[in-house]
Amino acid sequence: CTRGMVxxxxxxxxxxxxxxxxxxxxxxxxxxxxxxxxxxxxxxARTAVNFAMCSKAxxxxxxxxxxxxxxxxxxxxxxxxxxxxGKWKELYVFQTKFMRDVLLNKNLDExxxxxxxxxxxxxxxxxPVAT
Numbered sequence: 830c831t832r833g834m835v836x837x838x839x840x841x842x843x844x845x846x847x848x849x850x851x852x853x854x855x856x857x858x859x860x861x862x863x864x865x866x867x868x869x870x871x872x873x874a875r876t877a878v879n880f881a882m883c884s885k886a887x888x889x890x891x892x893x894x895x896x897x898x899x900x901x902x903x904x905x906x907x908x909x910x911x912x913x914x915g916k917w918k919e920l921y922v923f924q925t926k927f928m929r930d931v932l933l934n935k936n937l938d939e940x941x942x943x944x945x946x947x948x949x950x951x952x953x954x955x956x957p958v959a960t
Contacts, residue, residue, distance in 0.1 A: 864890055874900055874921065897921050 868890035871877050877900065881891040890896070897917035901907070905924050912920045931940060 861886060868893075868896060871896060871900070872903065874925070892918070894918075 864886055868880065868887070871880060871891070877891045877896065881888040894915060894917045897920075901917060901921045901924070904921075908920070931937070934940060
């Protein structure tokens with residue numbers, strides 16, 4: 830060891846690097862309890878995505894059903910039947926894309942006419958809007 834530097838044989842460097850990466854992943858500077866408090870206070874999907882990019886621990890905390898169920902409840906009415914365990918995020922993403930791509934589309938009448946040829950005979954409808 831010269832001036833604080835360590836020289837490793839190439840076959841041992843990988844083992845040291847893997848141990849270091851494992852230690853970094855297991856220990857966070859901010860305690861997990863504090864991160865959990867922050868994750869529980871997230872009010873929108875964009876914040877959840879940004880929080881998930883902070884660290885592996887943050888990403889784990891944004892993958893919970895409880896978070897995505899609460900985000901879903903804030904934006905949409907609850908479905909009559911709850912999705913299977915682990916699927917709240919997928920339901921939220923699907924609902925958001927459906928709202929953006931279909932219901933809020935300027936060409937909604939054309940989309941409905943192609944999807945449901947008898948749509949014209951139904952007349953106008955009112956869609957539920959989350960408050």
